[in-house]
Amino acid sequence: MTISEGDTVRIEYVGRLEDGSVFDTSDKVLAETEGLLDDNPDRSFAPFTLEVGEDDVIPGLTEALIGMEDGEQKTVTIPPEKAYGEHTDERIAEYERDTFEEMLGGREATVGTEVETEQGLPGEVTAVEDDTVTVDFNHELAGETLEFDIEVVSVK
Known part of the structure; x- marks a missing residue:
């Protein structure tokens, strides 16, 4: 068939x-x-x-x-x-570190941490600075x- x-x-x-x-x-x-x-x-x-x-x-x-x-x-x-799809910069977001860690329930953000938006979009923390956290929402x-x-x- x-x-x-x-x-x-x-x-x-x-x-x-x-x-x-x-x-x-x-x-x-x-x-x-x-x-x-x-x-x-x-x-x-x-x-x-x-x-x-x-x-x-x-x-x-x-x-x-x-x-x-x-x-x-x-x-x-x-x-x-x-x-x-192509890997795009539009799917990379930067958050204030304090706000982001609050969203993690008080956990400390580390590179490699996997996260998910309320809409179910998965992402991965790619950089953690003193004041900011960068998350890549591109598919791996x-x-x-x-x-x-x-x-x-x-x-x-």
Whole structure:
């Protein structure tokens, strides 16, 4: 069955950056080899199920899946504009340190602290100065060209 919009699809996948490093996979053995289990010890590594066209995945992956068939495999390269967008300065915010630490419930801000806005936008503290805190709200893969090895496990 050829994949089209609205189909429910299960895929095995490996996502790599241009340098070949693996940033995500459905393969538990590969995840362990690449050190991804350390960051996600409770994650279940299994085929990923999505409904094509429902914004479950980045646009470039959806486009790659359309027209594939059950059992088919391919490797696709996805530019930033069809993945997580370009890294932009507009998504970097600076806060007064005292105010920011109050928002953290009195915790001290440190570089690497992950935060989330009331609207659910995730960010990471990238700089802490005496009076200010800088938070980057760009997706961690913004600006990256991604490569995916995809295998279609099933199509419904």
